[in-house]
Amino acid sequence: MSKIVELKIIDLAFDGKAVAKTDSGKIVFLNGGLTGETVRAKIVRSKRRFDEAIVLEILEKSDERIEAICRHFDHCGGCSWQDLRYQKQLEIKKTHVAGCIERIGGLENVIVRDIIGSVEQFGYRNKMEFSFNRHPEFGFTLGLHRRGQYADIFDLEECHLPSERYGRIVGWLREYVRKNEIPVYDIDEHTGYMRFLVIRDAKNSNELMINIVTNSGEFPSQEELTDKMTAAFPEITTIVHNENGQKANIAVGEKETVLYGDGFITEKLMGYSFKISSNSFFQTNTLQAEKLYQIAFDMLKPTGTEKVLDLYCGTGAISICVAPKVAEVTGVELVADAITAAKENAEINNCTNVEFILSDSKDFLKNNQTEFDVVITDPPRAGMHPKALKQMISLLPEKILYISCNPSTFARDAKEIVEAGYNLPEVQPVDMFPHTRHIEMAALFTKQELSA
Ligand SMILES: C[S@@+](CC[C@H](N)C(=O)[O-])C[C@H]1O[C@@H](n2cnc3c(N)ncnc32)[C@H](O)[C@@H]1O
8 A cells, every 4th residue: 555655855866856765764766856845745666775756745845946837847758857946957967977976986086167057948959859659548649758657658739948849840740640640650569650750950050850750651641741841830941751660669760751851951060060860960959069069179178280089970060170170080980871971061061181980989999000199989878888998098099088978977987097097187067958867078088197
């Protein structure tokens, strides 16, 4: 039988949960509440080392609590902290970075600079992925995942992380699919069409891409949908159709057809132009990415003579932005489309001292014979593959500039780099994702002088 308890929140965990302790000292994870608040909660699951509870009522409110602006906040899995004052969010993120470096990295005396807040606290995202899901009552839903329930998609009316038009486009497509009875994909039966709607826009050029991801084949009313959608939203510059015939429920297709426009958008970053296709990585908060790169390059202080290796280079954003400041850059990336785009981006920007190589970083490093003065590494959330990390260190570059979107894996990798003889005086966190728990950071490792 579930038990009702009164709890004082003592911390906020990085999976979006609040943390409390029972009188007997057992940890309780709650679905809501802010540090310092007292709540009445129902224990819904009891495990040996911790309990899980849902908040029924906030008995004592924190001064840091503010009104969330989104109608979906209480059930959406997108934002964790919209009801927490922004300054407090920044403080928590900085503390988390420091905690990871100390606990996971075992590194003392690393200065964690104050986190740089986002220029825009809302409307900052340049990409969002919305899912279609069959629903026993409504036929289907189109929107985002319900908090804590990955399989449940709620009908999204508004979202404040990207520009306001994203919500209107989602609503329009939902109505169109409903009216025209276009079958929505059934994950169990592997039948139907509509799987995802991905919207991307370029903040500095205002171009807008719609990517409709379906099961294999041409979906019903494809041409008419394109005509009606571009008439309803004249700001759309391109529509692409990606076919994913696999059971894996991901918004990436094996086959792409351009239904309208060029099939890509162009974004400006630090004065350079970048061609972005539906499946290639591009930093999600353009204005903050500019800040992050600027800070990273200020830390690096290039002299103009360096040979630079840019691992996990995506569509070449860092390589191209750093190229004019150094002698030459080699970018390495696993995704073929991204490498094609990176090469085109280098050409568009008349960048002649950069080459891009399609390879797993680990394999590139294993076979590489070239010496590099600087390695820039910007891996996915999982951090660097252990072999890639070891091989990167064995290149003995003078400087390693590590850009990370996950303080935990950064701290794990930093430990090994420091143990191999590098200094890490400080790190700079940058908030790219207000109201969520995500943190981006830049750190410069410098090779220690060998004592005689
Ligand atoms: C965080 S993104 C960085 C992109 C780029 N540095 C930027 O700022 O636009 C990580 C990139 O690593 C790529 N990637 C993932 N695993 C990889 C691997 N094993 N080897 C090379 N690239 C990989 C992804 O495709 C993605 O483009």
